[in-house]
Amino acid sequence: MGSVVKGFLYEITKNRILYLMCVPALIVLIMFSYIPFAGIWMAFTDFNVVDGIFGSEFVGLDNFKYFFSENSMGWKVTYNTLYINFFGLILGIIIPVSIAILINEIRHKTYKKVAQSMMFFPYFISWVVVGAILYGIFSTDVGVANHILEFFGAEPIRWYSEPKYWKWIIILSSVWKWSGYSSIIYMAAMSNFDGSLIEAAKVDGANKLQRIFYLTVPMLKPTIIVLSLLSVGRIFYGDFGMIYGIVGNNPVLAEEVTVIDTYVYQSMRTLGFSYSTAIGLFQSLMGLILITAANQSAKKINDGEGLF
Template sequence: MEFFGAEPIRWYSEPKYWKWIIILSSVWKWSGYSSIIYMAAMANFDGSLYEAAKVDGANKFQRILFLTVPMLKPTIIVLSLLSVGRIFYGDFGMIYGIVGNNPVLAEEVTVIDTYVYQSMRTLGFSYATAIGLFQSVMGLILITAANKSAKKINDGEGLF
């Protein structure tokens, strides 16, 4: 498909676009889940606080900044900690479903999960298991450190 006489982009033969494609696909995938969580948290807020702030002369931006954001702080912390726990996990299903076994794009889109899958086929089960164990241990260390820092920042509120 050509637009205005420009050369067509061959998506599956040019690896330079795929980091952004994977990042944007992941953001798109998780944005619906996160927005549902935030909407559920906001549905539980006391409406009389907003009415009182409006009567006191707070504009919409001030109500968001001084009421909504502080009341969302525990939800933000929990979702941030869950995101930190997913740092070492690429979305194998999404990446493998979009890219498949394309050797041209393999170097650009390989994450730990796809590497474990490929190494299980080529290097053996024990090597792939060691990589998966390392991935899990690093995720545990990161989420524990993030939880400790969240407790320091937010007066003892964290996941555990």
């Protein structure tokens, strides 16, 4: 035991400068990630500012029960969140992988760089700007979409009064914005591939599609699994900025596009902090359960390799 302590102290002394450099980051981590854990208790109370977190009345699981009661939008916002994130996850794998493979096949360096930049550019656009772009497309009077419909003899659609379209508008907007970023990660993974395997496949007579499906995609599998697991862990989290940037406070679309995060924001102003904390805790627990289950499944598929 003594030797272990001495070894630990020696390690600290030897690398004291490096450890000192870590101190500010550790302080921030403790302040904003660990100390707030005490606020979880608020989810089980009827919180009021006068009595504080630990002095407020204990109500058990009442906040959670109300979230899933008929008087609440709990089931609806959970469904909206899962629907948007599930299809966003599927398309968020297929499209970036396809983009990465296509760009990787470009042999002209200048064209390749231009293609990479064009694909990556939407990542830097804020959701407010995306919302403005979508308004220019779907506006009833001046929108591009209605002009196209009229050109083909169809009746214009009042898009901002038709909730049924907006889940998929949001999903496709999210995929468009994030695909370039994800494709860069896949391209980085492809840059580490063993080129001799590709050359051997060419010599054996494999065409381009065969090389993609039987070599490139299987070699991308570990990267796909890691990014998928990270996405699964956040499948119960709705992008607050995305929803508010695209649809704002439109009451007509609210029921179809309100996700858990926007519902928490609305509830915080009307139903109090305890209820909002309970919903946040529900999100975290479900995310933990899902990512753990997905990781175990990934290990079975990927020969024991997972995220953790």
